Amino acid sequence: MPEYEAVIGLETHIQLNTTTKIFCGCKADSWFDPPNTNICPVCTGLPGVLPVLNRAVVEKAVLLAAAMHAEIRPVSYFDRKNYFYPDLPKGYQISQFDQSIGKGGYLDLPIPAASAADKQAYTRRVSITKLHMEEDAGKTKNAGGRRFVDFNRCGVPLIEMVTGPDLRSADEAAQYLIRLRQLLRWLGVSEADMEKGHLRCDANVSIRLKGETGLNPKTEIKNVNSIDAVREAIEKEIARQIHETEAGRKIEAWTLEWDEDAGVLRKMRSKETEADYRYFREPDLLAVRLDDAWKQAILRDLPELPLERRARFVAQYGLPEYDADILTAERSLSDYYEAAVKAYGGDPKKVSNWLMNDVLRMLNDAGLKAEDLKLTPAHLAELLKLVDSGKINITTGKALLGKVQESGKSPAAIVEAEGLGLVSDDSAIRAVVEEVLAESPAEVASYKGGKLTLMGWFVGQVMRKMRGKADPNLARQILEELLQ
Amino acid sequence: MELCDLSALELRNLLRRKEVSAVEVLDAHLRRIDAVDGRPGTLDSAPLTDEDRRKVHALITRTDARARAQAEAVDRRLAAGEDPGPLAGIPVTVKDIFCVKGTPSTAASRILASFTAPYTATPVERMEAAGAVMIGKVNLDEFTYGSSNESSAFQPAPRNPWNPERVPGGSSGGSAASVAAGEAPLSLGTDTAGSIRQPAAFCGVVGMKPTYGRVSRYGLIAFASSLDCPGPLARSSADAALMLQAIAGPDPRDATSAAVPVPDYLAELEKGVKGMRIGLSPDYFQLTFPDPQTGEIRQQALPEEMRAAVLHAAEVLAGMGAEIIEDVPMPATRYGIPAYFVISRVEAASNLHRYDGVKYGYRTRRKPADLRDLYRKTRAEGFGPQPKLRILMGMYVSAAQYSEQYYNRALKVRAMIRNDFDRAFDPSGKYRLNALLTPTTPTTAFEMDAVYGDSVLMQYADQLTVPANHAGVPGISLPGGIAADGLPVGIQLLGPDFSEAELLRIGRAFEVGTAGEAWRQVKPLVLRER
Known part of the structure; x- marks a missing residue:
């Protein structure tokens, strides 16, 4: 069998997390609202209303466009996309067509070794061919032989962002969505929850012989509501297309629907001709003029991007890629890490270990973000320094994390108040050591007879008597001295 | 002289001096409606009777109860010594293309006949906030698509008070007829190609299309969104100024409304025309018509009577100190209608998409086979011939394969028309005009049924008014005389952006300068022998 490669482009719709809808004062999010309760004359397209x-919406679109390295047009326009559907109350969608806010752009997508065919990590540049603002439509559903329309979602602000046919496997498509979701949350422009439809994805899939450069007829997969589903649906479609091609049949430009429950693709319709939406400039809105002052004010809020920060963490702090990836998965965690490293001043990898092992578990258990912690980066740094200086041991340090988070008090204050500090007073430890030796004549004899491994047992006894607060190194030194 | 023959300003003064009550003013106007308006327009109406042919039929919906409540509120405020607002107690009619909360807002179409608006259009809201008393919603061409009012789905259509065998013009024909017949001193209309100015000219009243963006379009059921302008119809420039004052100004609900301060129009009114530069253009003294056989565009001279009225106005204004600048070239004028055909139809077809039988208004009573069939049946039954024609043409010229040669080309023509005005009004240019003086219409009001049915010829009735819509500049039509057929002749003044105060001032000066002329004393036919 000849070797095929997949050619995949993703069309995403991103719901922006603005307070209100794009063209009226209704709130943007209707997740918990009964149908048709979050609507007004404007978003339901009553006669005479204006957007x-x-x-x-413009500000969030500009942030995303900048993050995707797109050119940001200083003057962009809204257009009408005309078509009939019951969930589209005006009979046209206000969208952007030829002069949209973003032009071009790309994402350098790191593909981890685990997702690569030859288990070698690499980077895939994914081009962006469309990035524009538009309004969402409502929803329809069939029930009891009747068709119902819910207009709550009408006018919810969306960014439509489309990639070029640059992805080469289902895994790459999944990686793109993972990185896009990360970026959207990082920028604070969308909640990017696929299950809630904040991030929707249609996939265009075709195959070709490896080495070919042309594009073959593609199918479009709709209704995929999770990253896993995208991966699975694309995998199945690639397999189907290879099977069809091998059997000598042509691939037709179908629209396919992913059936989540059955895990199969179903044909929705054939695409004979492109629909003509008769786009023209929306006369009810003025051009979007993004003057320098406004643009700069928006871009002041553009943070270092996750993939850039990830690379910097590796370079600057000498972190393994694995650590850098986890620490930059989410913006406030990466901010937290960096603040803790600065406050600590010691080995950045040590901070990473504490964060990844202990603080992350704390966050996951409580469903918190790093920025919500009472255990501040300064607290964590202070705690690490207490461990480094031998004021407390690691076990106490780990227990302290929870105490700081609970009380919001500084680690030093808690150590002080609860007497958790290690005893490094020579005479106090010496007294206990003498006590232990006096109580254990048999063990002393064995040790002196050459059973040096008993040292651990002696240290244990001292620690037990001092409830773990003895400085173990000092205890060992005194024991060695007195057992000579 | 009855109360309903007084101007809005005169009524305002009588009310403020408590010489009349708002309820008395209202009752006088309702009596006038009872006397001259005849039966209101309805769907599937009975054939016209001889009686019908003598009436005005301006109204679709009378809002007597609402008006009475508003008038009583004004009287209470007057009695309490409160300021009841600049339009307090003044009856107004509203073109039934504006949404007014709790009233049927039909656009004179079957498809919206059952639609009751849940909100009020900004200009209406502003008039009511100023104390105006809305006595009814007046008839129009279906969705404003016409220049005669004959296309209304609500028949009988309005008739011209000067001669009920003639059309009142359109599409604000009900507005113009109601004002001319003394049913209300003020009416709110809309102008997309001349829909305020042309009926004002036909009915012998003042009609102003303000600068695009001067008056909010929020609540105006859209025809061609980039051209639609709400504006006043009145019996004098001063009354038009009074009304414009109330409705003009920025509106947070209309992104295309202009953030330009509104001057005090009445304060500017009496300043005269001394030193103003008023232009005449040869391009407005010739008419353009397509040959019905070949489609070729032919030029012909403006009828002499129309031309004479404009030249007479120029003489009067010159006599009052204005400087008349002749031979101002406006070469793109002749392309106004063809470009308008394209632009307005594209926007109209899109604006009509929302009438689909799903949410409000008319839905077919026949059982649809599927969703497409629901749309098809609903729209086939709900729309009259004008919306259908406009949808067909709009869909055609905006199709992907044609839009470059039609729509984009029309937009270029539109820019050329704008350039003509920019050149004429450029304060440092050759002409430096304060205003351009032109005829409003090619002819006086035509006979009912004479043009209706020829949609192209009907459209050409707007050829002298449509350039201002393309350019966005303000225009006003003033009564300029009476022709031999006994019908009013309109003259038009066009000015630079936001020059409404100057246009009203010129209008006022012209009224003062012609106050003694015999034609000023002639009343509309329906009001004679009263």
């Missing part, structure tokens, strides 16, 4: 653009 007024929510500036926050």
Whole structure:
């Protein structure tokens, strides 16, 4: 069998997390609202109403466009996309067509070894061919032989972002969505929850012989609501296309629907001709003019991007890629890490270990973000220094994490108040050592007879008597001295 | 002289001096409606009777109870010594293309006949906040698509008070007829290609299309969104100024409304025309018509009577100190209608998409086979011929394969028309005009049924008014005389952006300068022998 490669492009719709809808004052999020309760004359397209653009939508679009390395047009336009559907109350969708806010752009997508065919990590550059603002439509559903329409979602602000046919496997497509979701949350422009439809994805899939450069007829997969489903649906479609091609049949430009429950693709319709949406400029809105002052004000909020920060963590702090990846999965965690490293001043890898082993578990258990912790980066740094200086041992240090988080008090204050510090007073430890030796004549004899491994047992006895607060190194030194 | 023959300003003064009550003013106007308006327009109406042919039929919906409540509220405020607002107690009619909360807002179409608006359009809201008393919603061409009012789904259509065998013009024909017949001193209309100015000219009243963006479009059921302008119809420039004052200004609900301060129009009114530069253009003294056989565009001279009225106005204004600048070239004028055909139809077809039988308004009573069939049946039954024609043409010229040669080309023509005005009004240019003086219409009001049915010829009735819509500049039509057929002749003044105060001032000066002329004393036919 000849070797095939997949050619995949993803069309994403990103729901922005603005307070209000794109063209009216209704709140943007209707997740908990009964149908048709979060609507007004404007978003339901009553006769005579007019749209007024929510500036926050432009600001979030500009942030995303900048993060995708897209050119940001200083003047962009809204257009009408005309078509009939019951969930589209005006009979046209206000969208952007030829002069959208973003032009071009790309994402350098790191593909981890685990997702690579030859188990070698690499980077895939994914081009962006479309990045524009638009309004969402409502929803329809069939029940009891009737068709119902819910307009709550009408006018929810969306970014439509489309990639070029640059992805080469289902795994790459999944990686793209993982990185996009990370970026959207990082920028604070979307909750990017696929299950809630904040991030929707259609996949265009075709195959070709390896080495070919042309594009073959593609199918479009719709209704995929999770990253796993995207991966699975694309895998199945690639396999189907290879099977069809091998059997000598042509691939037709179908639209396919992913059936999540059955795990199969179903044909929705054939695509004979492209629909003509008769786009023209939306006369009810003025051009979006992004003057320098506004643009700069928006871009002041553009943070270092996750993939850049990830690379920097490796270079600057000498972290393994694995650590850097986890620590930059989410923006506030990476901010937290960096603040803790600065406050600590010691080995950045040690901070990483504490964060990844203990603090992350704390976050996951409580469902918190790093920025929500009472255990501040300064607290963590202070705690590490207490361990380093021998004021407390590691076990106490780990127990302290929870205590700081609970009380919001500083680690030093808790150590002080609860007497958790190690005893490094020579005479106090010496007294206990003498006590232990006096109580254990048999063990002393064995030790002196050459059973040096008993040292551990002696240290244990001292620690037990001092409830773990003795400085173990000092205890060992005194024991060695007195057992000579 | 009855109360309903007084101007809005005169009524305002009588009310403020408590010489009349708002309820008395209202009752006078309701009596006038009872006397001259005849039966209101309805769907599937009975054939016209001889009686119908003598009436005005301006109204679709009378809002007597609402009006009475508003008038009583004004009287209470007057009695309490409160300021009841600049339009307090003044009856107004509203073109039924504006949404007014709790009233049927039909756009004169079957498809919206059952639609009751849940909100009020900004200009209406502002008039009511100023104390105006809305006495009813007046008829129009279906969705404003016409220049005669004959296309209304609500028949009988309005008739011209000067001669009920003639059309009142359109699409604000009900507005113009109601004002001319003394049913209300003020009416709110809309102008997309001349829909305020042309009926104002036909009915012998003042009609102003303000600068695009001067008056909010929020609540105006859209025809061509980039051209639609709400504006006043009145019996004098001063009344038009009073009304414009109330409705003009920025609106947070209309992104295309202009953030330009509103001047005090009444304060500017009496300043005269001394030193103003008023232009005449040869391009407005010739008419353009397509040959019905070949489609070729032919030029012909403006009828002499129309031309004479404009030249007479120029003389009057010159006599009052204005400087008349002749031969101002406006070469793109002749392309106004063809470009308008394209732009307005594209926008109209899109604006009509929402009437699909799903959410509100008319839905077919026949059982649809599927969703497409629901749309098809609903729209086939709900829309009259004008919306259908406009949908067909709009869909055609905006199709991907044609939009470059039609729509984008029309937009270029539109820019050329704008350039003509920019050149004429450029304060440091050759002409430096304060205003351009033109005829409003090619002819006086035509006979009912004479043009209706020829949609192209009907459209050409707007050829002298449509350039201002393309350019976005303000225009006003003033009564300029009476022709030999006994019908009013309109003259038009066009000015630079936001020059409404100057246009009203010129209008006022012209009214003062012609106050003694015999034609000023002639009343509309339906009001004679009263």
